[in-house]
Amino acid sequence: MCGNLYFVGTKDSATHLLDTGEGLLLFDTGYPNMQDFLPESITKLGFDPKEIRYIFHTHGHFDHFGATRRLKEISGASTCISGIDACLLRAKPEMALCHYMPDISMEIPEEVLHPDRELEDGEILTIGKTRVHCILTPGHTPGAMSYEISVQENDQEYTALLCAGVGFNTLNIDFIKETGLNWREDFERSLTIWKGMKPDIFLGNHTPQSKTLERKAEGKSFVDREAWPSYIAEIDHNFHEMIRVEG
Numbered sequence: 596m597c598g599n600l601y602f603v604g605t606k607d608s609a610t611h612l613l614d615t616g617e618g619l620l621l622f623d624t625g626y627p628n629m630q631d632f633l634p635e636s637i638t639k640l641g642f643d644p645k646e647i648r649y650i651f652h653t654h655g656h657f658d659h660f661g662a663t664r665r666l667k668e669i670s671g672a673s674t675c676i677s678g679i680d681a682c683l684l685r686a687k688p689e690m691a692l693c694h695y696m697p698d699i700s701m702e703i704p705e706e707v708l709h710p711d712r713e714l715e716d717g718e719i720l721t722i723g724k725t726r727v728h729c730i731l732t733p734g735h736t737p738g739a740m741s742y743e744i745s746v747q748e749n750d751q752e753y754t755a756l757l758c759a760g761v762g763f764n765t766l767n768i769d770f771i772k773e774t775g776l777n778w779r780e781d782f783e784r785s786l787t788i789w790k791g792m793k794p795d796i797f798l799g800n801h802t803p804q805s806k807t808l809e810r811k812a813e814g815k816s817f818v819d820r821e822a823w824p825s826y827i828a829e830i831d832h833n834f835h836e837m838i839r840v841e842g
């Protein structure tokens with residue numbers, strides 16, 4: 596994608612790989628059925644999946660940590676998610692399925708994520724030449740974590756923003772009525788945080804969000820300072836439109 600940042604996901608699941616110079620970082624691992632695809636995808640780029648040191652997760656839904664267990668077996672990587680989502684997964688592991696696909700097969704609670712490290716808001720991890728800044732942006736889940744990641748290309752350094760999750764499936768009125776959980780105010784505060792961010796590179800945690808494959812096909816640079824503000828303005832608009840319609 597840009598310098599030491601690589602896309603290794605599918606047309607729906609965005610998994611990003613970063614070569615820190617002192618091991619690899621992986622961000623989200625997609626659906627459980629990506630457990631063979633991801634190591635192959637990493638190997639095709641010329642990297643060894645055994646070199647993964649950390650696996651970061653944007654939030655505690657199965658379509659973001661599905662292949663984590665397999666990748667940890669291969670690499671021994673330290674698995675990370677926010678402390679808040681880690682607590683939620685311990686207390687209510689069924690929340691990992693989160694009204695996406697009730698028919699998905701996953702052993703609850705064995706197959707949910709059991710992280711090695713629980714991240715706090717504002718934490719900065721430095722691995723090799725890479726900094727990962729953890730920014731809590733709750734709403735989609737209570738512990739959804741966005742990451743600002745330093746990316747090196749030649750002598751340039753860029754900031755990439757991996758957005759934590761903006762799906763309304765946990766914010767709509769049906770979810771609120773069914774679960775009694777209302778995270779809309781958290782999401783509203785996260786929108787304010789997000790709108791204040793000015794990344795050089797926008798990374799969605801689902802591939803279509805940041806139009807990764809289109810951009811690649813068209814040969815467009817991933818360094819695009821307009822991509823994020825226009826995307827988050829659209830989410831902001833759609834969120835308030837949903838609330839207006841639902842009343």
Ligand SMILES: [Zn+2]
Binds near residue numbers: 693735
């Ligand atoms: Zn989700």
